[in-house]
Amino acid sequence: MQLSRTLITSFFIALSSLTWSQDITIPDVNFKNALLQNPAVNLNQDGEIQLAEAQGYSGELLLDDLNILDLTGIENFINLSALSCNNNFLTDLNVSSFGLLTSLSCVNNQISNLDLSGNPLLTGLFCANNNLNFLSVAENPELITLSCGNNSILVLDLEGPNGPQANLRSLFCNGNDLLSLDLSSFSSLERVYCNDNPSLVELNIRNGNNTNFFWLLS
Secondary structure, eight states, rough: HHHHHHHHHHHHHHHHHHHHHHHHOOOOHHHHHHHTTTTTTOHHHHHHHOOHHHHHHHHEEEOOOSSSOOOTTTGOOOOOOOOOOOOSOSEEEEOOOTOOOOOEEESSSOOOEEOTTTTTTEEEEOOSSOOOOOOOOOOOTOOOOOOOSSSSOOOEEEEEEEEETTTOOOEOOOSSSOSEEETTOOTOEEEEEEOOOTTTEEEEOSSOOOOOOOEEEE
């Protein structure tokens, strides 16, 4: 019995040591440098980012205006609470591994694919000025503000498995290619901007539950 306990203890010590020594592959130099220059992330200041450092970080990552092309490696920051990566050159962004994420801002990139399927706590999404033609927030029931203007969105999926997003208050979907938009069941909505959607042929924004409701179509 004592031998078994010793072996189990040794196993977990070895596993912990492996996690600390395992370097994350981060191909983008600008992204890697930003992480290395963040003392809250790069705890041991060794010129690399280890898996344990990434998994142990639970704050916000600010990566604006850094000429980043690729965020490969960020998926290891599983406890990230907020991410801001505005004004870069990203073409793809998958944040589905961030179960604790509450805010995402990726404005002014070239993103054509945005995966939000693993972010149930997300309250603010700002993804304007990208190349999206489809956007789903069906799995983000806590969403309060959605700003997705100036993309090429044809389909905006706002309906979760339990119906319309109950907490959505502000929607900015101007400057897209939406074909239809039915917001009649969104009782918490206060502001809607859907102007500059030349293909929008069906719009239902009647909402009798909120006296402060404001919308802009043209």
